[in-house]
Amino acid sequence: MTAPDDTGDIRQVAEDALAWVDTRRAGFALGEDALAVDGEVDSSWKPLGELAQVCATVAHHTASFDPLHARARALLDFAWQETDGGELLRRLQRLEPFATYPLEVYAALASAGFRHPAFEEAAAVVARTRGWRLTEQDPTRRLGVLRAEERCGIHRPGQAPHMLTRTWLGGLSEPWTFERDAGYALTHVVFHLTDWGRDADGLPPDLVTYLADWLPPWLDTCLEAGMWDLSGELLAVAAIVARRTGDPVPRDAWRTIRAARRPSGEVPLQDRDPAPADPVDAEVPDDGRYFLHHYHSTLMAAFAAVLTSARPAGPPAGTGARHRHGGQGAPA
Amino acid sequence: MRSDETVTQELTGIQSTDIEAALDPVEADGVYRDSRQCAALALFTGAGKLLLSPPTPRPKKG
Amino acid sequence: MEQSGTSTLLQGAVQDLASGVVSALRGGDHTRSVLPAGTDGEAGDLALAAVRVLGSDALLPALLLRTPPDPAEVAVFRKAVEAYPPRADAAPTVRWSHWGMARTLRRVDPSVTAGPPDEPGTGWLDEAGWQTLTHQLAVLAPLALPGEDCAVSRLAGCHPVDVARGFVRAVRRRDWRQAAGAGRWLTLLPAVPDTVGLASGLDFVELMGGQDPLVALHVQAARLMRSGARV
Incomplete structure (x- = not known):
């Protein structure tokens, strides 16, 4: 077992990332069209939900006296205020009762302790319909909705395992069939199964072994391809898996991510993304575009860095699931 | 230098360095191109993209 | 180059x-x-x-x-x-x-x-990561023969997961020669994780890179060795 000592440089990634996020609160603000019929949910509710989800995890894994904890809580307060204490989510639920995204955003905030009873009551009524339960979504997304339902007190025992076997990860796909979309699907399956890294025991043992075996080549190739966003998600998965296996921190990968950051701590989606605005350059992207090309990967870097640096010392939970190939000696 | 090697070089230009280079190649550069999704045929696709999942913006080419 | x-x-x-x-x-x-x-x-x-x-x-x-x-x-x-x-x-x-x-x-x-x-001797691989190890083993794929022991094959035998990871990496990078060479080694190594899916992996490498005779050679050698050919 490698204790999470000497992960200060990795933790710094989270500190810098959330500091950048804090300066970009306006990018996460819902705006006037949050409830509009033609509002762009992918650039309004989605970033806000992701901010809440990551900050909930950061707050969970840091002590109350930790400045990082304080920043995450402050950002969560901001996110909750943006929803008007959940009231905008309740109104959104009335406007689009069969949409799953209000529930998913609400669940992210609820995981940080914010509740709006009227929203939950309304969600429960809709969730009792066959139509809601049979909403056609890909299995990975469906797992996320099931996790969100759980958070809101809607329980469907036995559904998640059935859904899991239909995912790329749960079906133990040949690891060399990995591509970008499979990567994003598998990271989210892990996030849903482990409640965004809070409960590493949510991963079945066969998935722990599978992920421990194959994360290194996936991470290696995503980093080589400059896919910083997906690399961050894979590093988060690696940190979750390491809680079960005790595998060492992939320091080379973290060095690459650190080097990919912009001067203010933000991480581009990929290495082809535009550099920060320079007043002398007429071709610079506008501020909104820059935000969209950085906010998600920056949040994921913070998420992964906190999961990595907050790893508990001592023997991993579920010892024995791994190390059948231990001690091969080839560095990661 | 060995005499038969000299003869080989004179006739074909093949040198030991060519052979050794072929036997000790550097790793090829990685080539990356991920599969894309085309919307289902004959299906109107409006909104409904992923939430809390892959980011939506795509970078410009080049 | x-x-x-x-x-x-x-x-x-x-x-x-x-x-x-x-x-x-x-x-x-x-x-x-x-x-x-x-x-x-x-x-x-x-x-x-x-x-x-x-x-x-x-x-x-x-x-x-x-x-x-x-x-x-x-x-x-x-x-x-x-x-x-x-x-x-x-x-x-x-x-x-x-x-x-x-x-x-x-x-x-x-x-x-x-x-x-x-x-x-194999000293040059002592400090090699799994990426370099796999690349070098793939270059030395002619040494991957059933029942033939040497220091390189013993080294490979100590690293089944590393070589399997290298195979996955090579396929993802579309380096078919390296993938074929690594796949050939994998047919000989003990304790390779089943999830690697080697049989379909070899088929895939041949499909994608088999027009290169060196790729086809290693894939075909791997198939023969999987079917029990001994030297």
Whole structure:
């Protein structure tokens, strides 16, 4: 077992990332069209939900006296205020009762302790319909909705395992069939199964072994391809898996991510993304575009860095699931 | 230098360095191109993209 | 990397030779000579160099199909072994390739009475990561033969997951030669995770890269070894 000592440089990634996020609160603000019929949910509710989800995890894994904890809580307060204490989510639920995204955003905030009873009551009524339960979504997304339902007190025992076997990860796909979309699907399956890294025991043992075996080549190739966003998600998965296996921190990968950051701590989606605005350059992207090309990967870097640096010392939970190939000696 | 090697070089230009280079190649550069999704045929696709999942913006080419 | 004219010429000759080996492996046709009968003249010199580059695999049909090779082929093979010994400062893969040829020559040519050559050693891989390890093993894929022990194969045997990871990486990078070479090693290693899906992986590598005879050669060798071929 490698204790999470000497992960200060990795933790710094989270500190810098959330500091950048804090300066970009306006990018996460819902705006006037949050409830509009033609509002762009992918650039309004989605970033806000992701901010809440990551900050909930950061707050969970840091002590109350930790400045990082304080920043995450402050950002969560901001996110909750943006929803008007959940009231905008309740109104959104009335406007689009069969949409799953209000529930998913609400669940992210609820995981940080914010509740709006009227929203939950309304969600429960809709969730009792066959139509809601049979909403056609890909299995990975469906797992996320099931996790969100759980958070809101809607329980469907036995559904998640059935859904899991239909995912790329749960079906133990040949690891060399990995591509970008499979990567994003598998990271989210892990996030849903482990409640965004809070409960590493949510991963079945066969998935722990599978992920421990194959994360290194996936991470290696995503980093080589400059896919910083997906690399961050894979590093988060690696940190979750390491809680079960005790595998060492992939320091080379973290060095690459650190080097990919912009001067203010933000991480581009990929290495082809535009550099920060320079007043002398007429071709610079506008501020909104820059935000969209950085906010998600920056949040994921913070998420992964906190999961990595907050790893508990001592023997991993579920010892024995791994190390059948231990001690091969080839560095990661 | 060995005499038969000299003869080989004179006739074909093949040198030991060519052979050794072929036997000790550097790793090829990685080539990356991920599969894309085309919307289902004959299906109107409006909104409904992923939430809390892959980011939506795509970078410009080049 | 820019190649010299002679280097391109040599690569072409190696590919032609590999194509012949693949045909023999596929058809089980061990009566047809793969190696050039004579090595006199310019074309013969090029062919001899190609045999040296293809290494022990130049006689792979004889090794895997367990049939005695044509004496004329053995003579050419022996000439290549003797004409191109590694220089003192040669890279480890060059030295190991030559060692593998010498081992094969001893197996197929009863007239060779010299003792087995000393193994070159594996120290250059002591600190290698799984990526470099797999690349170097793939370059040395001709040493991946069932029942044939050497320091390189013992090293590979200690790293089944590392080589499997290297296979996954090579496929993702579309480096089909490396993937084929790694896949060939994986057929011999113990404790390779089942989830790697090697059988379909070899099919995929052949589909994507099989137009390169060197890829086809390693895939076909791997298939034969999976089906139980012994040297």
